[in-house]
Amino acid sequence: MADPALTPATGGAYRRSTMTDLEGYRYRGARALVLLHERELRAFLTTYRRAQAWGVALPATDDRDYASLDSLLRHALGAAGGYMRWMTKVLGLPDPGIDPTPSVEAIDEQAEAYLEHVLERWRTPLRDVPPERFDEVHMSTWGTPYSIDAMLEHALAHPMRHAFQLEELMGQGAHGTAG
Secondary structure (H helix, E strand, O other), X not given: XXXXXXXXXXXXXXXHHHXXXXXXXXXXXXXXXXHHHHHHHHHHHHHHXXXXXXXXXXXXOOOHXXXXXXXXXXXXXXXXXXXXXXXXXXXXXXXXXXXXXXXHHHHHHHHHHHHHHHHHHHOOOOOOOOHHHHHOEEEOOOOOEEEHHHHHHHHHHHHHHHHHHXXXXXXXXXXXXXX
């Protein structure tokens, strides 16, 4: 049986809901990556909630971003804000006004609201940037040179990687005390 999410009827609804979003972008590649980032960050939060319900425990590590499920959630949502802050800064654009990431203790309760805030702040800062500026290369905060286009792709892949990580842990039955 065909996946109902892939039928022409639902595909059309998806197309209508996304194709009219974010009109007016000078560089449609940026528009596409902003929309894809939104989809993947939402998917990550859904996967996080599933892992949380399963009681998934992350492997032991000294990395504070992976100390618990809540730490990973904070890392993923905080990075999304950080990527946009970096892009606007290096492009000389106004600060996007993304609030600080909630603490590890508060992130679980505030995740949905913070996600919506971050995504809303992602939607317009890059709208009027000319296409050629997306090829400019700047040093990232962690010391790796990135073009703006490559940073958008990195931002898109980041929640995908962490969702995959959680899916693998669920598949391995990594149950335990998760925070």
